[in-house]
Amino acid sequence: MTRPVPRDPLEALLVAPGANHDGAPSVERRRADVEMARVLKTAPLQMASDPTNGAIAHWKHGALHDVVEPMTDHVIMTYPTGVQRLERRNGKSLAIGTARSGVVTIIPAGSSSRWDIPGFVDVIQLYLPQAALAHIADEASMPAPGDLLERTGHPDPVVSGLLMSAADVLEGNAALDHLFRQQLTDVLATRILAEHTGQSSTFELVVGGLSPHALRRAIERLRSDCDTDVSLAVLASDAGLSRFHFCRAFKESTGLSPHAWFRQQRLDQAMNMLRDSDASIAAIAARLGYASQTAFAAAFKKLTGETPSDWRRRMR
Numbered sequence: 001m002t003r004p005v006p007r008d009p010l011e012a013l014l015v016a017p018g019a020n021h022d023g024a025p026s027v028e029r030r031r032a033d034v035e036m037a038r039v040l041k042t043a044p045l046q047m048a049s050d051p052t053n054g055a056i057a058h059w060k061h062g063a064l065h066d067v068v069e070p071m072t073d074h075v076i077m078t079y080p081t082g083v084q085r086l087e088r089r090n091g092k093s094l095a096i097g098t099a100r101s102g103v104v105t106i107i108p109a110g111s112s113s114r115w116d117i118p119g120f121v122d123v124i125q126l127y128l129p130q131a132a133l134a135h136i137a138d139e140a141s142m143p144a145p146g147d148l149l150e151r152t153g154h155p156d157p158v159v160s161g162l163l164m165s166a167a168d169v170l171e172g173n174a175a176l177d178h179l180f181r182q183q184l185t186d187v188l189a190t191r192i193l194a195e196h197t198g199q200s201s202t203f204e205l206v207v208g209g210l211s212p213h214a215l216r217r218a219i220e221r222l223r224s225d226c227d228t229d230v231s232l233a234v235l236a237s238d239a240g241l242s243r244f245h246f247c248r249a250f251k252e253s254t255g256l257s258p259h260a261w262f263r264q265q266r267l268d269q270a271m272n273m274l275r276d277s278d279a280s281i282a283a284i285a286a287r288l289g290y291a292s293q294t295a296f297a298a299a300f301k302k303l304t305g306e307t308p309s310d311w312r313r314r315m316r
Helices: 009-013 032-040 130-139 157-169 174-195 212-222 232-239 243-254 258-276 281-287 293-304 308-315
Strands: 015-018 027-030 046-050 054-061 064-068 073-078 084-090 093-099 103-107 113-117 121-129 151-155
Touching: 027 032, 032 054, 032 064, 032 073, 032 121, 046 174, 054 174, 073 130, 073 157, 073 174, 084 151, 093 103, 103 157, 121 130, 121 157, 121 174, 130 174, 130 243, 157 174, 174 232, 174 243, 174 258, 212 232, 212 243, 212 258, 232 243, 243 258, 258 281, 258 293, 258 308, 281 293, 281 308, 293 308
Parallel strands: 093 151
Antiparallel strands: 015 027, 046 054, 054 121, 064 113, 073 103, 073 121, 084 093, 084 113, 103 151
Protein backbone atom coordinates (compact mmCIF):
# COMPACT_ATOMS: atom_id res chain seq x y z
CA MET A 1 0.00 0.00 0.00
CA THR A 2 1.38 3.40 -0.95
CA ARG A 3 1.52 5.74 2.01
CA PRO A 4 3.23 8.97 3.09
CA VAL A 5 5.85 9.09 5.81
CA PRO A 6 3.99 9.84 9.07
CA ARG A 7 4.20 13.52 10.05
CA ASP A 8 3.20 13.04 13.69
CA PRO A 9 6.27 14.03 15.77
CA LEU A 10 5.49 11.16 18.14
CA GLU A 11 6.33 8.79 15.27
CA ALA A 12 9.99 9.66 15.68
CA LEU A 13 9.84 8.20 19.17
CA LEU A 14 8.86 4.76 17.88
CA VAL A 15 12.26 3.16 18.16
CA ALA A 16 13.55 -0.32 18.83
CA PRO A 17 16.50 -1.39 20.97
CA GLY A 18 19.50 -2.96 19.31
CA ALA A 19 23.27 -3.09 19.12
CA ASN A 20 25.55 -0.77 17.19
CA HIS A 21 27.00 -2.13 13.96
CA ASP A 22 30.44 -2.21 15.60
CA GLY A 23 29.28 -4.14 18.67
CA ALA A 24 29.05 -1.11 20.97
CA PRO A 25 26.52 -1.06 23.81
CA SER A 26 22.84 -1.16 22.99
CA VAL A 27 21.38 2.00 21.42
CA GLU A 28 17.95 2.99 20.24
CA ARG A 29 17.21 2.56 16.55
CA ARG A 30 14.60 4.35 14.49
CA ARG A 31 12.67 2.76 11.69
CA ALA A 32 14.43 3.50 8.41
CA ASP A 33 11.59 5.53 6.88
CA VAL A 34 11.35 7.69 10.01
CA GLU A 35 15.11 8.35 10.13
CA MET A 36 15.27 9.12 6.40
CA ALA A 37 12.42 11.63 6.72
CA ARG A 38 14.25 13.32 9.61
CA VAL A 39 17.59 13.52 7.80
CA LEU A 40 16.31 14.37 4.31
CA LYS A 41 13.77 16.88 5.66
CA THR A 42 11.15 15.97 3.09
CA ALA A 43 8.62 13.26 2.25
CA PRO A 44 9.14 10.54 -0.38
CA LEU A 45 7.60 10.93 -3.82
CA GLN A 46 6.44 7.34 -3.57
CA MET A 47 6.54 4.69 -0.88
CA ALA A 48 5.22 1.14 -0.64
CA SER A 49 5.66 -1.27 2.25
CA ASP A 50 4.43 -4.37 4.01
CA PRO A 51 5.27 -5.75 7.47
CA THR A 52 7.53 -8.66 6.45
CA ASN A 53 9.29 -7.47 3.28
CA GLY A 54 10.24 -3.96 4.30
CA ALA A 55 9.65 -0.94 2.09
CA ILE A 56 10.70 0.73 -1.15
CA ALA A 57 10.80 4.54 -1.29
CA HIS A 58 11.70 7.09 -3.97
CA TRP A 59 13.11 10.39 -2.72
CA LYS A 60 14.42 13.61 -4.24
CA HIS A 61 16.27 15.78 -1.76
CA GLY A 62 18.72 18.62 -1.49
CA ALA A 63 22.10 18.97 0.20
CA LEU A 64 22.67 16.83 3.28
CA HIS A 65 25.09 17.52 6.13
CA ASP A 66 23.98 15.40 9.07
CA VAL A 67 24.52 12.19 11.02
CA VAL A 68 22.36 9.24 10.05
CA GLU A 69 21.51 7.54 13.33
CA PRO A 70 21.24 3.74 13.77
CA MET A 71 18.20 2.22 12.05
CA THR A 72 16.26 -1.01 12.50
CA ASP A 73 16.59 -1.97 8.81
CA HIS A 74 19.35 -2.29 6.25
CA VAL A 75 19.08 0.54 3.71
CA ILE A 76 20.12 -0.25 0.13
CA MET A 77 19.91 2.61 -2.35
CA THR A 78 20.62 3.56 -5.95
CA TYR A 79 20.39 6.70 -8.06
CA PRO A 80 18.19 6.84 -11.19
CA THR A 81 19.42 10.21 -12.48
CA GLY A 82 22.16 12.75 -11.96
CA VAL A 83 25.70 12.67 -10.59
CA GLN A 84 26.59 13.79 -7.06
CA ARG A 85 29.55 13.51 -4.68
CA LEU A 86 29.04 11.44 -1.50
CA GLU A 87 31.15 11.70 1.65
CA ARG A 88 30.60 9.33 4.56
CA ARG A 89 32.50 9.62 7.85
CA ASN A 90 32.54 6.96 10.56
CA GLY A 91 34.97 7.94 13.29
CA LYS A 92 38.30 8.62 11.57
CA SER A 93 37.28 6.64 8.50
CA LEU A 94 36.27 8.59 5.37
CA ALA A 95 34.59 7.02 2.34
CA ILE A 96 34.06 9.05 -0.84
CA GLY A 97 31.85 7.93 -3.69
CA THR A 98 29.71 9.21 -6.52
CA ALA A 99 25.94 8.90 -6.73
CA ARG A 100 25.11 7.85 -10.30
CA SER A 101 23.23 5.19 -12.19
CA GLY A 102 24.66 1.67 -11.77
CA VAL A 103 26.02 2.07 -8.23
CA VAL A 104 24.61 1.25 -4.80
CA THR A 105 25.05 2.61 -1.32
CA ILE A 106 24.42 0.38 1.68
CA ILE A 107 23.82 1.48 5.27
CA PRO A 108 23.75 -1.68 7.43
CA ALA A 109 21.16 -1.87 10.19
CA GLY A 110 22.54 -0.37 13.41
CA SER A 111 25.37 1.62 11.81
CA SER A 112 25.79 5.38 12.15
CA SER A 113 27.79 7.80 9.98
CA ARG A 114 27.99 11.47 9.14
CA TRP A 115 27.02 12.25 5.56
CA ASP A 116 28.01 15.29 3.49
CA ILE A 117 26.29 15.60 0.13
CA PRO A 118 26.63 19.06 -1.48
CA GLY A 119 23.58 19.08 -3.77
CA PHE A 120 20.47 17.49 -5.25
CA VAL A 121 20.03 13.68 -5.16
CA ASP A 122 17.46 11.45 -6.85
CA VAL A 123 17.48 8.15 -4.90
CA ILE A 124 15.49 4.92 -4.58
CA GLN A 125 15.86 3.13 -1.24
CA LEU A 126 15.02 -0.39 -0.10
CA TYR A 127 14.50 -0.85 3.66
CA LEU A 128 15.26 -4.52 4.31
CA PRO A 129 14.67 -6.04 7.77
CA GLN A 130 17.35 -8.43 9.00
CA ALA A 131 14.65 -11.03 9.65
CA ALA A 132 13.59 -10.89 5.98
CA LEU A 133 17.20 -11.26 4.86
CA ALA A 134 17.71 -14.29 7.12
CA HIS A 135 14.44 -15.88 5.95
CA ILE A 136 15.37 -15.52 2.28
CA ALA A 137 18.84 -16.93 2.93
CA ASP A 138 17.24 -19.97 4.53
CA GLU A 139 14.79 -20.44 1.62
CA ALA A 140 17.61 -20.22 -0.92
CA SER A 141 19.79 -22.65 1.12
CA MET A 142 22.44 -19.96 1.62
CA PRO A 143 24.54 -19.45 4.78
CA ALA A 144 23.00 -17.36 7.55
CA PRO A 145 23.77 -13.72 6.72
CA GLY A 146 26.42 -11.83 8.63
CA ASP A 147 26.68 -8.05 8.74
CA LEU A 148 26.27 -6.27 5.43
CA LEU A 149 29.25 -4.28 4.20
CA GLU A 150 29.04 -0.51 4.16
CA ARG A 151 29.07 0.67 0.54
CA THR A 152 29.31 4.23 -0.77
CA GLY A 153 28.66 4.57 -4.49
CA HIS A 154 29.75 0.96 -5.07
CA PRO A 155 29.35 -0.43 -8.63
CA ASP A 156 26.59 -3.05 -8.81
CA PRO A 157 24.48 -2.64 -11.95
CA VAL A 158 22.35 -5.70 -11.05
CA VAL A 159 21.08 -4.38 -7.70
CA SER A 160 20.88 -0.86 -9.14
CA GLY A 161 18.75 -2.02 -12.06
CA LEU A 162 16.43 -4.05 -9.84
CA LEU A 163 15.86 -1.13 -7.50
CA MET A 164 15.16 1.25 -10.37
CA SER A 165 12.63 -1.21 -11.79
CA ALA A 166 10.75 -0.97 -8.49
CA ALA A 167 9.83 2.67 -9.06
CA ASP A 168 8.75 1.90 -12.63
CA VAL A 169 6.51 -1.07 -11.84
CA LEU A 170 4.49 0.16 -8.86
CA GLU A 171 1.14 0.68 -10.58
CA GLY A 172 -1.41 1.62 -7.94
CA ASN A 173 -2.87 -1.89 -7.85
CA ALA A 174 -2.52 -3.37 -4.36
CA ALA A 175 -2.43 -7.05 -5.37
CA LEU A 176 -0.05 -6.52 -8.30
CA ASP A 177 2.26 -4.24 -6.35
CA HIS A 178 2.38 -6.54 -3.32
CA LEU A 179 3.29 -9.55 -5.46
CA PHE A 180 5.95 -7.54 -7.26
CA ARG A 181 7.53 -6.29 -4.03
CA GLN A 182 7.71 -9.81 -2.60
CA GLN A 183 9.29 -11.13 -5.77
CA LEU A 184 11.72 -8.21 -6.08
CA THR A 185 12.78 -8.41 -2.43
CA ASP A 186 13.65 -12.10 -2.79
CA VAL A 187 15.80 -11.50 -5.87
CA LEU A 188 17.49 -8.44 -4.37
CA ALA A 189 18.21 -10.20 -1.09
CA THR A 190 19.91 -13.18 -2.77
CA ARG A 191 22.11 -10.78 -4.77
CA ILE A 192 22.94 -8.75 -1.64
CA LEU A 193 23.80 -11.92 0.27
CA ALA A 194 26.12 -13.04 -2.53
CA GLU A 195 27.87 -9.70 -3.10
CA HIS A 196 27.67 -7.49 0.00
CA THR A 197 28.31 -9.57 3.13
CA GLY A 198 32.05 -10.12 2.87
CA GLN A 199 31.60 -13.88 2.82
CA SER A 200 31.26 -16.40 0.03
CA SER A 201 27.55 -17.14 -0.46
CA THR A 202 26.35 -19.58 -3.08
CA PHE A 203 23.18 -21.59 -3.47
CA GLU A 204 22.16 -24.69 -5.31
CA LEU A 205 19.55 -24.02 -7.96
CA VAL A 206 16.88 -26.70 -8.16
CA VAL A 207 15.99 -27.25 -11.82
CA GLY A 208 12.63 -28.09 -13.37
CA GLY A 209 9.23 -26.43 -13.54
CA LEU A 210 6.09 -26.92 -11.49
CA SER A 211 4.13 -30.14 -11.62
CA PRO A 212 0.93 -29.93 -13.72
CA HIS A 213 -1.19 -29.93 -10.54
CA ALA A 214 0.90 -27.21 -8.85
CA LEU A 215 0.88 -25.06 -11.99
CA ARG A 216 -2.89 -25.44 -12.38
CA ARG A 217 -3.44 -24.49 -8.72
CA ALA A 218 -1.15 -21.45 -9.02
CA ILE A 219 -2.98 -20.21 -12.11
CA GLU A 220 -6.35 -20.71 -10.38
CA ARG A 221 -5.16 -18.49 -7.53
CA LEU A 222 -3.75 -15.83 -9.88
CA ARG A 223 -7.12 -15.72 -11.66
CA SER A 224 -9.02 -15.43 -8.37
CA ASP A 225 -10.87 -12.26 -7.39
CA CYS A 226 -9.47 -12.59 -3.85
CA ASP A 227 -6.24 -10.59 -3.41
CA THR A 228 -5.07 -12.83 -0.54
CA ASP A 229 -4.95 -15.74 -2.99
CA VAL A 230 -2.11 -14.09 -4.95
CA SER A 231 0.29 -13.73 -2.03
CA LEU A 232 3.64 -15.20 -3.02
CA ALA A 233 3.74 -17.06 0.30
CA VAL A 234 0.37 -18.71 -0.40
CA LEU A 235 1.30 -19.61 -3.99
CA ALA A 236 4.60 -21.15 -2.87
CA SER A 237 2.99 -23.04 0.03
CA ASP A 238 0.47 -24.63 -2.34
CA ALA A 239 3.34 -25.92 -4.47
CA GLY A 240 5.35 -27.13 -1.46
CA LEU A 241 8.25 -24.80 -2.34
CA SER A 242 9.97 -21.76 -0.86
CA ARG A 243 9.04 -18.42 -2.41
CA PHE A 244 12.46 -18.25 -4.07
CA HIS A 245 12.19 -21.66 -5.73
CA PHE A 246 8.50 -21.20 -6.60
CA CYS A 247 9.29 -18.06 -8.63
CA ARG A 248 12.03 -19.89 -10.53
CA ALA A 249 9.88 -22.96 -11.21
CA PHE A 250 6.84 -20.89 -12.24
CA LYS A 251 8.91 -18.93 -14.76
CA GLU A 252 10.37 -22.16 -16.16
CA SER A 253 6.85 -23.53 -16.64
CA THR A 254 5.23 -20.40 -18.12
CA GLY A 255 8.05 -18.22 -19.43
CA LEU A 256 6.93 -15.40 -17.11
CA SER A 257 7.50 -14.51 -13.48
CA PRO A 258 4.39 -14.72 -11.24
CA HIS A 259 4.11 -10.92 -11.26
CA ALA A 260 4.45 -10.66 -15.06
CA TRP A 261 1.86 -13.44 -15.56
CA PHE A 262 -0.56 -11.79 -13.13
CA ARG A 263 -0.11 -8.39 -14.78
CA GLN A 264 -0.81 -9.89 -18.22
CA GLN A 265 -3.90 -11.62 -16.83
CA ARG A 266 -5.21 -8.30 -15.47
CA LEU A 267 -4.50 -6.67 -18.86
CA ASP A 268 -6.49 -9.40 -20.63
CA GLN A 269 -9.37 -8.83 -18.20
CA ALA A 270 -9.25 -5.10 -18.87
CA MET A 271 -9.29 -5.59 -22.64
CA ASN A 272 -12.28 -7.96 -22.43
CA MET A 273 -14.22 -5.49 -20.29
CA LEU A 274 -13.36 -2.54 -22.52
CA ARG A 275 -14.36 -4.41 -25.67
CA ASP A 276 -17.39 -6.37 -24.47
CA SER A 277 -19.07 -4.07 -21.96
CA ASP A 278 -20.19 -0.47 -21.63
CA ALA A 279 -18.71 -0.12 -18.13
CA SER A 280 -16.95 3.19 -17.51
CA ILE A 281 -13.15 3.35 -17.34
CA ALA A 282 -13.45 4.24 -13.65
CA ALA A 283 -15.65 1.20 -12.97
CA ILE A 284 -13.23 -1.11 -14.77
CA ALA A 285 -10.31 0.35 -12.83
CA ALA A 286 -12.11 -0.28 -9.53
CA ARG A 287 -13.17 -3.79 -10.59
CA LEU A 288 -9.54 -4.70 -11.33
CA GLY A 289 -8.24 -3.32 -8.03
CA TYR A 290 -6.59 -0.08 -9.14
CA ALA A 291 -6.49 2.80 -6.68
CA SER A 292 -7.77 5.24 -9.29
CA GLN A 293 -8.74 5.61 -12.94
CA THR A 294 -5.49 7.52 -13.48
CA ALA A 295 -3.38 4.64 -12.10
CA PHE A 296 -5.24 2.15 -14.30
CA ALA A 297 -4.86 4.30 -17.43
CA ALA A 298 -1.12 4.74 -16.81
CA ALA A 299 -0.59 0.99 -16.31
CA PHE A 300 -2.68 0.14 -19.40
CA LYS A 301 -0.78 2.61 -21.59
CA LYS A 302 2.56 1.33 -20.34
CA LEU A 303 1.69 -2.17 -21.62
CA THR A 304 -0.22 -1.30 -24.80
CA GLY A 305 0.95 2.13 -25.87
CA GLU A 306 -2.65 3.39 -25.81
CA THR A 307 -5.02 4.81 -23.23
CA PRO A 308 -8.01 2.59 -22.33
CA SER A 309 -10.36 5.05 -24.08
CA ASP A 310 -8.33 5.08 -27.30
CA TRP A 311 -8.02 1.27 -27.27
CA ARG A 312 -11.78 0.87 -26.75
CA ARG A 313 -12.60 3.22 -29.63
CA ARG A 314 -10.21 1.41 -31.95
CA MET A 315 -11.60 -2.04 -31.11
CA ARG A 316 -15.24 -1.10 -31.62
